[in-house]
Amino acid sequence: MKIAVCFKIIADYDRLSGKDWEWDECRFVDMSFVRRVFNCFDESALETVLKLSRQLENVSDTVELTALTVDDEQGDLFLKHLMAVGYDHAVRICCNNRLDLRFNPLVISHLISRYIKQEGQKLVVLGMQGGEGDNGQTGFLVAEQLGWPCIREVIDVVRAESPDCLKVFSRIDGAILKQTIKLPMVLIMGHSLNSPYLRVPTLRQKLNAKKKQLTIVSNIELGLDNDALLNKDKTLMDLYGQKPGKSCVFLEGKTAQEQAQRLYDQYLKERLS
Amino acid sequence: MTLTREAIVEHLKNIVGKERVITDEQVLKENSHDRYKKFETIFGVYTTPIPAAVVKLADTNQVSDVLKFLNENKINSVAKTGGTATEGGLETIVENSVVLDGSQMNQIIKIDETNMLATAQCGVNLGELEDRLREQGFTTGHSPQSKPLAHMGGLVATRSIGQFSTLYGAIEDMVIGLEAVFPNGEITRIKNVPRRSCGPDIRHVIIGNEGALCYITEVTVKIYKYFPENNEFLAWALDDMTTGFKILREVMVEGYRPSVARLYDAEDGTQHSFDQFAEDKCVLMFMAEGNEHLARATAQGIAQIVEKYDECRKIDSRLIENWFNHLNWGPEKIAEERELIRKNLHIGFTTEVSGNWDCINTIYENAIKRIREEYPHIEDLTMLGGHSSHSYQTGTNLYFVYDYDVKDCKPEEEINKYHIALNALIVEETLKAGGSMVHHHGIGKYRTPWTKQEHGSAYYILKGLKDQFDPNGIMNTGTIYPVE
């Protein structure tokens, strides 16, 4: 079975302080001095699929895993890492660097879906949200363009009895939904409790991965010229920092017991019931 | 006659009050380990004898009374403050040990701006002391990665070292005076004076004793003016560690004292994401600090030295500054690590050693080579590298870092299969080349097989201290001194 996991590399926002959020005239924030990391949902997706592939390999056909990102050369290091941990193909779709794709999930989804159509994967897994634009739309758009069913907030996926199905666990309204779904499909990964972290390659795996080739594909090769990458339906007007709204209420009451009772009645009761 | 577990607990309650004697099963289990056995701890497996009680000490007199009781009844004690020990120093290897927890002795007693001294009880967290000092424009200059967690007592007891050591020195360069209690209950105070010539420096009997000679109750350290605005970071990528050690030596020998002087190999650098700007390269970095004239001159002087080496390529210093500012470990990082270990069965440890300039590169190369060639489970290793992070006029340290996937073994087998075996190869290669087997974590309980080799003929002195101060052997048995 051919599986693709789409991932994004972002700056480690935990390492940015409030004062670092300054943007230039094109509304880009300089994050060049901060390390880059896998977007957390994508990291879960990548690990979940590695686990799934081991299960599938144990029973049936060969599994071919592709890790796919739309990025510049900085993505290569991460692709090499993925080759080391077990991805068979590491693909980077490169576009004109000057284009602002942060708020353009439509274009990203076109690039992804065209690649998938070309390569014939049966399962596409993506994280539910990328830290940078926080668009939360790419997965749905990919599914629409491929015309495949799509499950959101997936927390795990495992082998099903039938080889052309998978068992998918997802969150819905506070409950966990377990479904057996026929391939092809798009899965949008949410918070995975089982696989929050990507495994680390062994020394030997790293060495072997060095010999492997990355695949670089341009938007032109996928049939989208530079003009098609422009964000025509949206214009970024402004960016501004949100002031965290904090307020404070002093609970009145003569004794701690009275205050605790007020806290319970006015603030907790409703939430706990 | 040996006291039963119940009798020990009863006596302790009579001495310190029942609320200060903890016998909750889970607390006792957690107090039988430290981070050397973090894999077992995370999987809830406890194979070390469980202590009889944890005593939350309130003051020096209680320390004295409890120690006297334990000494008279030959009951093993394990001193504890912050609980961040990494080398087994907190393991309760003797049945019915008593953990002496000083974390509630947590008063900052005095900040003396005239004499530039800060006095704190053993349970004061260094991070809190630093915050208080910085509010007033001062610093201790001590900044171990565990600063948010470790306490003054433990920091002194292990001869700890901080990230700014090249300028400020290690804890032994900072401690001015101390209060400590010996097993017979004797309370001793060493006064605060700038220097003296009145016999051997007895502070060194206490500093680094790892709870094996006495219990540290109070510490006085020097303080310095704090000028963070003058901090200047510098960094370069280079091809190999040999050149890096050469440059570090030159910087030190020329008399520069940057607060930070670090050299990472490519493997170790990768786990800090240095490969994102220096793939397959070593990284050499410095921070100059102090008053503006000193900081500037230090930075300029170092840059002049490094730039003579063609293979060095300058790195954007903001990358290093950002990384450095996120290096410390607080409770959230410990929690994240726990999750990673549990989910991925992947863990990492370190062994820190030191050597003179003429042997440090040999130690580095031989230890890595030996692990690669001889360690039977090399296939499970995901990282094997190292860095130097504390330099001196005469040499530097090496911090070996090794991560691995724990495969095909029970939680309690992990340390033998991996940690102890890897640690041993590094220690052996270090001693063979003439270095020291422990740079700053303390001997704990896992490097004691080499204590005698480390000290050679000077072991006579070390042994004499134990015989003199702890003749009944009740102070952290198995720590520093091998169990005969």
Ligand SMILES: Cc1cc2nc3c(=O)[nH]c(=O)nc-3n(C[C@H](O)[C@H](O)[C@H](O)COP(=O)(O)OP(=O)(O)OC[C@H]3O[C@@H](n4cnc5c(N)ncnc54)[C@H](O)[C@@H]3O)c2cc1C
């Ligand atoms: C994430 C992390 C980062 C670290 N980074 C550094 C670093 O940068 N530099 C460094 O040097 N170390 C480092 N360490 C190791 C550790 O933090 C130090 O050894 C520290 O000094 C221990 O202090 P503590 O208060 O936690 O002591 P504990 O863990 O409570 O005890 C450490 C040892 O000292 C003894 N002891 C404790 N209190 C007393 C006392 N009052 N009297 C006598 N003996 C006592 C104990 O019996 C034990 O043997 C790190 C550890 C961790 C977990």
